[in-house]
Amino acid sequence: MKIKMMHGAGGEAMDELIKEYILKTITLKECGEVSLDALDDGASIDLEKDKLIFTIDGHTVKPVFFPGGDIGRLAVSGTVNDLAVMGAQPLALASSLIIEDGFEGEKLKKILESMDITSREVPVPIITGDTKVVEDRIGVFVITAGIGRVERIVRDSGALKGDAILINGGIGEHGFAIMSVREGIDFETPLKSDVAPIWSIVKEVALEIGWENIHAMKDPTRGGLSEALNEIAQKSKVGVEIWEEKVPVKEGVKAASEMLGISPFDMANEGKVVMFVNPEYAEDALKAMRRNPLGKDAAIIGTAKDEYIGKVVVETEIGGKRFLERPMGDPVPRVC
Numbered sequence: 001m002k003i004k005m006m007h008g009a010g011g012e013a014m015d016e017l018i019k020e021y022i023l024k025t026i027t028l029k030e031c032g033e034v035s036l037d038a039l040d041d042g043a044s045i046d047l048e049k050d051k052l053i054f055t056i057d058g059h060t061v062k063p064v065f066f067p068g069g070d071i072g073r074l075a076v077s078g079t080v081n082d083l084a085v086m087g088a089q090p091l092a093l094a095s096s097l098i099i100e101d102g103f104e105g106e107k108l109k110k111i112l113e114s115m116d117i118t119s120r121e122v123p124v125p126i127i128t129g130d131t132k133v134v135e136d137r138i139g140v141f142v143i144t145a146g147i148g149r150v151e152r153i154v155r156d157s158g159a160l161k162g163d164a165i166l167i168n169g170g171i172g173e174h175g176f177a178i179m180s181v182r183e184g185i186d187f188e189t190p191l192k193s194d195v196a197p198i199w200s201i202v203k204e205v206a207l208e209i210g211w212e213n214i215h216a217m218k219d220p221t222r223g224g225l226s227e228a229l230n231e232i233a234q235k236s237k238v239g240v241e242i243w244e245e246k247v248p249v250k251e252g253v254k255a256a257s258e259m260l261g262i263s264p265f266d267m268a269n270e271g272k273v274v275m276f277v278n279p280e281y282a283e284d285a286l287k288a289m290r291r292n293p294l295g296k297d298a299a300i301i302g303t304a305k306d307e308y309i310g311k312v313v314v315e316t317e318i319g320g321k322r323f324l325e326r327p328m329g330d331p332v333p334r335v336c
Contacts, residue, residue, distance in 0.1 A: 005329075009335075032046035032052075034153060034155065040155060042088070042146075050149055051151075052088075053148045059074050062178075062334040068174075072142065073195050075095065075142040078270065081197060085154065085198075086153055088149060090147075092146070093125070093144055096131070098141040100135075100140060103139065152212065156216050159240075160236070160304060163277060163278065163303065164302075165275070165302040167225070170248040172264030176252070176267055177191040182332075185256075201288075209281040210281075214275060214277050216232050217274065221269060225247070230326040233310050233312050239310070240312040241304075241313050241315060244317050246302070248299050249264050266327045267331065268335045286299070308323075
């Protein structure tokens with residue numbers, strides 16, 4: 001098999017690459033409750049008195065500066081969010097920079113300032129790193145690793161039948177913002193990435209309803225909400241029903257979706273969390289989300305069911321139903 005761009009863009013193609021090459025080749029891959037085989041947002045390290053979550057992510061967004069953020073904010077947010085959706089309070093980050101020969105120093109400084117500002121929002125320190133300069137025309141890549149402490153691990157395989165499904169705001173904003181800049185498309189309503197660290201909103205919901213009532217979480221990045229929901233449905237062995245009219249979508253995203261023929265369900269998000277919670281606490285979780293600036297547009301968008309196990313069904317605004325399939329890959333490559 002030749003490795004193509006789609007193999008790094010989330011969805012079924014990336015799933016195939018990971019399962020056929022990485023999981024079949026790496027044999028020593030477990031040191032806690034959650035191992036590499038789980039293909040969760042991170043893995044656990046079980047110590048005598050603590051459980052830690054460890055994660056790593058490579059960021060290759062093009063362009064490196066975009067409406068609402070840049071690769072620096074994206075790198076810190078992405079790693080913090082992978083920890084957060086497993087229930088881990090971020091403790092420390094590491095960063096590796098791979099920089100193109102000739103890259104402008106002022107641009108690099110802006111990226112580093114953005115990383116610093118974003119890490120202070122959480123807060124989480126960046127405590128170690130590495131820097132390489134290469135001849136290839138890559139611009140800059142930022143690789144970040146993070147470690148966090150967890151009281152109760154939240155798995156993307158933990159959703160239960162009857163769970164209420166929440167999201168903290170509009171979908172598709174990051175992907176369409178990147179596309180608008182990259183392709184030089186002007187929309188009547190300016191598009192802005194939602195990139196942000198979501199630990200604060202996850203923590204506030206947990207404080208409100210208890211970690212035991214948050215059954216599964218995912219940050220819907222590459223492949224968007226479609227990919228995140230399908231992963232949870234398949235791993236948790238539940239059916240997922242989403243109510244289309246309840247899913248928050250900003251007007252600018254709707255316009256871009258209609259113009260380009262790309263569903264906002266398939267576009268990347270970088271400041272969103274999808275939560276499956278005990279239905280008895282759904283309204284409390286929603287109130288907690290809405291108290292946070294990152295959750296003012298939060299909504300309950302669906303439920304987990306004992307029908308169509310492993311599948312996601314969307315109930316349309318006119319009352320019909322359709323399957324929401326996993327995308328082969330993100331419609332916009334190098335989006336995060």
